[in-house]
Structures are given as C-alpha cells and as structure tokens.
Amino acid sequence: MVPGVRSWWARRSLRLRLTAAAAVGIAAGLVSAAVLLVAWLHASLIGGLDQTALERAQLVASDQISDRITAEVPATDHGEVAVQVVDGKGAVRSSSPNLRGKPRAFTFPASRSDTPHARTVHDVPVGEGGTWRAVGVPAGTRHTPLTVYVAVPTEGVDHSLDQLVVGLATGVPAVVALLTGVVWLLTGRALRPVDAMRAQTAEISASDLSRRVDVPSAGDALGRLAATFNDLLARLDTATRRQRRFVADAAHELRSPLTTVRTRLEIAARHPGSTDAQHLATGLLHETERLTRLVDDLLGLAQLDARPRLRARPVDLDEIVFAEVRDVRRRTRLLVDQHAVGAARVTGDADALSRVVRNLLDNALRHAATRVDVSLRTDDGTARLVVADDGPGIPEADRERVFGRFTRLDDARARDTGGSGLGLAIVRDAVMAHHGSTRVEDNRPGARLVVLLPTEPP
The missing domain is CATH 3.30.565.10 (Histidine kinase-like ATPase, C-terminal domain)
Incomplete structure (x- = not known):
C-alpha cells in the first residue's frame, strides 16, 4: 500500500475500516463462488453434451455393418445432431440429414479407448456454424473400417451460461451492497458500547479519578476491556492519591525545619545582642543537616517511583x-x-x-x-x-x-x-x-x- 494511501486509510473511522474490509471479503467470496459456479455448470453441461454425442455415435456405429450402409443416418430426437460416417479412404459413406451432400466435416482420428474424449470443433456446415462438441468412434469390419463422427452444438449451453453470467453480474453487486449495509449497521451497533465508554472516559478528569465506565453485561472482549480500563483507573486513582499524600507530607516535613531556621534567624535579626553566634550556627547546621537528609530521602523515593x-x-x-x-x-x-x-x-x-x-x-x-x-x-x-x-x-x-x-x-x-x-x-x-x-x-x-x-x- 502506498504510504499516502496508508496514512489516509489509517485516519478513517474504525467502523468504516471494518465495513470496508468486510465488503471486500464478501465481494471476493461471492465473486469466487460465482466463478466456480459458472465453471462447474459449464463443465457439467458440456459433459452432458459429450455423453449425448458418445451415446449417439455408439448407436450409429452398432448399425453400420458394411452390407447395410445407407446414405443417410436416421434423424434423432437430440436436435441438430450432426453425423458423418467416413470410410478408411476419407470418403463420406453416410450422414445425417443436415449434412446430406456436404463434404467431410471432421478430420480428427477416431479414439480407440473405451471412453472416447470429445473435442471442440468449429465450422461444421450446419446452420450458422458455431461451436460443436464432437466424438469419433471406430465402426465397420476389419475389411471395411469406418469412423462414425457425431457432433452436438453448444449453442444452447452457451446461451444458458450467458444468461447465468448476466444474472450473476447483476445479482452479486446487489448482494454485496446489501450485505455491506447490514455489516455497517451491525458494526455500528457493536461499537456503540465503545462510543459510550469514550464519552464516559472524556468526562473523567485528573481531579476526579474515582469515576468508572460502565461494564457491558456480556462477558465479551468489550466487557473485558471495560473491566481492564476500570482497573487502570483504580490504579491511577490510588497512585494519584498516594502522590498527593506524599506531596502533602513532604511539604509538611519541609515546613518544620524551614520554620525553625526562619524563627531563629528572625530572633537573631531583631535581637542581635541576645543571640550567641556559636549557638545559632550549631542550631542552623543541625536543621540544615535535617533538611539535607529529608531532601535526599525524597529524591531517593522519587527515583524509585520512576522505576529507573x-x-x-x-x-x-x-x-x-x-x-x-x-x-x-x-x-x-x-x-x-x-x-x-x-x-x-x-x-x-x-x-x-x-x-x-x-x-x-x-x-x-x-x-x-x-x-x-x-x-x-x-x-x-x-x-x-x-x-x-x-x-x-x-x-x-x-x-x-x-x-x-x-x-x-x-x-x-x-x-x-x-x-x-x-x-x-x-x-x-x-x-x-x-x-x-x-x-x-x-x-x-x-x-x-x-x-x-x-x-x-x-
């Protein structure tokens, strides 16, 4: 993803991103299913045509005994089935009515396997040509070998598949749009507790950490998130109270020696003759040492609280x-x-x-x-x-x-x-x-x- 596009995408709302991801997944799934459906149906219908051609070819081959070869193969109920019986020299010995008088239309060799495979051929001189599925099976006798070719048009199959593709091309986008709308609504409903938590969190200030967010009744991920957030608020509240108490106690402890120092200095300033300099210096030194120890302890605790x-x-x-x-x-x-x-x-x-x-x-x-x-x-x-x-x-x-x-x-x-x-x-x-x-x-x-x-x- 291009960095600019990634940055733009990251700024979108969570609801939009979830819905877009779901829409892409739904579209990919439905398109894949539609492609597989068309491919499977095409293979199934073509397989049916191949089976029809093979059965007709085997039927004609069983009738083509050299002494009973007729110029025309009897018509069948399978529509425009094209049949030609070709001898070993490539001459057309018999054909269906729709190929009467037409030259040889099939040139591929007959399959000698028990399950002949059909081939796709074009330009069969029947109607407007088009695409056909043809099989060739051996017939006749050892002295008079023949090949029976039977072709079935794929026009009906192609037309049915075209209609299916048009229907899917119209229906799949509609279904994707419908499911995307449903996902949008469901995502909004699922994220509603998150919005409520956000609104409640916005109302919590540093001066009042005793408030808590509502925990959803369902024991899902959002409920666990709310409970964890409340635990975090409780720890913050405890730490804040401890910090405030610590600051208040520290201020009280510092005030006592500072007050003593100030009082002694004020007495010395107002009554210079009544104060012994040595006694004053000793007292001030004692209070200074007390202040130094207290400040060192406070710094030590601050370093430990910072967890260096x-x-x-x-x-x-x-x-x-x-x-x-x-x-x-x-x-x-x-x-x-x-x-x-x-x-x-x-x-x-x-x-x-x-x-x-x-x-x-x-x-x-x-x-x-x-x-x-x-x-x-x-x-x-x-x-x-x-x-x-x-x-x-x-x-x-x-x-x-x-x-x-x-x-x-x-x-x-x-x-x-x-x-x-x-x-x-x-x-x-x-x-x-x-x-x-x-x-x-x-x-x-x-x-x-x-x-x-x-x-x-x-």
Missing part, C-alpha cells in the same frame, strides 16, 4: 555491610556487632543496596538501647540480611505500617533524632526493585528487620 533501570551487576553484599558498619561506628558509641556477617553475592545496584543497609542501620541506631547486631548469610539461593536492636521493639500490629512513607511510631522522638519517616519506605521499595522482600520480627527485646534478596546464580 537498576545497574544490575554482581555485588558482594557483605562488603557493603562492612563498609556501612565502619561508617556507623564513627557516628555512635553503641556497640555494632558484625561477627555474624558471612559472604553473600547478589545481582543488583551497589548504590541502592548501600542505601538499604545504611537506612536499616540508622533506624536501628535511633531505637537501640545499647547495641545493634548485624548478620548476613545465604540459604537456598537467598541472601538473608538481619539488622537487630535492643530497643522497645515494634508492636505486631505496626510491623507492616512502619514501611509506609512518613510513618513514625513515636513521632516526637523520631523528629528529635532526625528521622523523616522515609528510611524504611526506601528500604522496601529498593528491595522490591531487586525482587526481594522485607519484614519485621521480634528480637526480645527490640526488633529485627529482615531483608531477603535472591543471590547470584553460581
């Missing part, structure tokens, strides 16, 4: 754990035990996995009373990373909720220690991106946060 391609490569998870533990020990006086860390090699993004371990350790440090225990081992193709603390623990009812965004079980204490409520949410999203899982277990006392990751195939 992780730089998947073989990673020694134990080396990441050792590096993060060394960094933590420089920032805390609590005991961080890593003796249970064994070798574990996984496939994933080293930066994302480092963030997972760092957030787990930071969470444990904020709640631990005296120590944090870290362990890592592999079992049946799974790396099991555990970070445990001896703090107050996590109630069983909240063990799933802690992985939510901006979730704090002790809100005031978490704010004081710099927690944003995003650390464990980042852990879960990053682990899920690596096809792993997270859960909370009881440490008695304290809590055990468990991360399961698939190991690299050997």
Whole structure:
C-alpha cells in the first residue's frame, strides 16, 4: 500500500475500516463462488453434451455393418445432431440429414479407448456454424473400417451460461451492497458500547479519578476491556492519591525545619545582642543537616517511583555491610556487632543496596538501647540480611505500617533524632526493585528487620 494511501486509510473511522474490509471479503467470496459456479455448470453441461454425442455415435456405429450402409443416418430426437460416417479412404459413406451432400466435416482420428474424449470443433456446415462438441468412434469390419463422427452444438449451453453470467453480474453487486449495509449497521451497533465508554472516559478528569465506565453485561472482549480500563483507573486513582499524600507530607516535613531556621534567624535579626553566634550556627547546621537528609530521602523515593533501570551487576553484599558498619561506628558509641556477617553475592545496584543497609542501620541506631547486631548469610539461593536492636521493639500490629512513607511510631522522638519517616519506605521499595522482600520480627527485646534478596546464580 502506498504510504499516502496508508496514512489516509489509517485516519478513517474504525467502523468504516471494518465495513470496508468486510465488503471486500464478501465481494471476493461471492465473486469466487460465482466463478466456480459458472465453471462447474459449464463443465457439467458440456459433459452432458459429450455423453449425448458418445451415446449417439455408439448407436450409429452398432448399425453400420458394411452390407447395410445407407446414405443417410436416421434423424434423432437430440436436435441438430450432426453425423458423418467416413470410410478408411476419407470418403463420406453416410450422414445425417443436415449434412446430406456436404463434404467431410471432421478430420480428427477416431479414439480407440473405451471412453472416447470429445473435442471442440468449429465450422461444421450446419446452420450458422458455431461451436460443436464432437466424438469419433471406430465402426465397420476389419475389411471395411469406418469412423462414425457425431457432433452436438453448444449453442444452447452457451446461451444458458450467458444468461447465468448476466444474472450473476447483476445479482452479486446487489448482494454485496446489501450485505455491506447490514455489516455497517451491525458494526455500528457493536461499537456503540465503545462510543459510550469514550464519552464516559472524556468526562473523567485528573481531579476526579474515582469515576468508572460502565461494564457491558456480556462477558465479551468489550466487557473485558471495560473491566481492564476500570482497573487502570483504580490504579491511577490510588497512585494519584498516594502522590498527593506524599506531596502533602513532604511539604509538611519541609515546613518544620524551614520554620525553625526562619524563627531563629528572625530572633537573631531583631535581637542581635541576645543571640550567641556559636549557638545559632550549631542550631542552623543541625536543621540544615535535617533538611539535607529529608531532601535526599525524597529524591531517593522519587527515583524509585520512576522505576529507573537498576545497574544490575554482581555485588558482594557483605562488603557493603562492612563498609556501612565502619561508617556507623564513627557516628555512635553503641556497640555494632558484625561477627555474624558471612559472604553473600547478589545481582543488583551497589548504590541502592548501600542505601538499604545504611537506612536499616540508622533506624536501628535511633531505637537501640545499647547495641545493634548485624548478620548476613545465604540459604537456598537467598541472601538473608538481619539488622537487630535492643530497643522497645515494634508492636505486631505496626510491623507492616512502619514501611509506609512518613510513618513514625513515636513521632516526637523520631523528629528529635532526625528521622523523616522515609528510611524504611526506601528500604522496601529498593528491595522490591531487586525482587526481594522485607519484614519485621521480634528480637526480645527490640526488633529485627529482615531483608531477603535472591543471590547470584553460581
């Protein structure tokens, strides 16, 4: 198809394209059927003429005994049947009344098979000539060989076929037009639910994703399409609500340190003599670090929500754990035990996995009373990373909720220690991106946060 025509065709309505395709298919089917019908009927009628000629020739041959040859073959009831009996020298010994006195009209040799095949001949000197179907069969005796030729005109067959072709040439287009109209109506009726879905979808706005399209009662493809579209709307609605809640929570979290910074700066500006510069700088630095951690967490979640391609490569998870533990020990006086860390090699993004371990350790440090225990081992193709603390623990009812965004079980204490409520949410999203899982277990006392990751195939 020419590109311009293809482009024009693609811009047509689905109803028009379906109807046109159906019309082409119907026309091709009916034309093919008409051609086959004409060909079959022609072969059948010609076969009937051939059988008539053969039977007449066999009848005449059985009567042509050399001592009873007459100059004229008796007429038959088969219309203008042309008969000639020719001897071995090519002389006409007998003929039908319509060939009386005429020269030899058939020159092809007689067939010696049990089922002689008819031939199409022209210019038989009977009437206006035309086309004939002729057979030749041997007759006579060994001493007086003869050939009996019988020809039957095809004029009647040709006339009947011409009438049939004219009728089909008139009827087929009419039937095609009628069926095309029916297809147009049926296609419009079949696509009516699609138009209804389109109209309902056009009324759904980004600010109101709670609406749904009507699902047709029939469990057909359109019903499945409507159900799938409603599922998509539900997922979009959930994602939009989550995004709005995330933005609102992020704005609230950012407002608190910004308000603190602004308040301290306003006090310093209005009462310059009453503010210790060192104390002010320390407070502002603390709030700035809090803002930096919060912005880093927000960026990390945004990257995970965008589902970027992780730089998947073989990673020694134990080396990441050792590096993060060394960094933590420089920032805390609590005991961080890593003796249970064994070798574990996984496939994933080293930066994302480092963030997972760092957030787990930071969470444990904020709640631990005296120590944090870290362990890592592999079992049946799974790396099991555990970070445990001896703090107050996590109630069983909240063990799933802690992985939510901006979730704090002790809100005031978490704010004081710099927690944003995003650390464990980042852990879960990053682990899920690596096809792993997270859960909370009881440490008695304290809590055990468990991360399961698939190991690299050997």
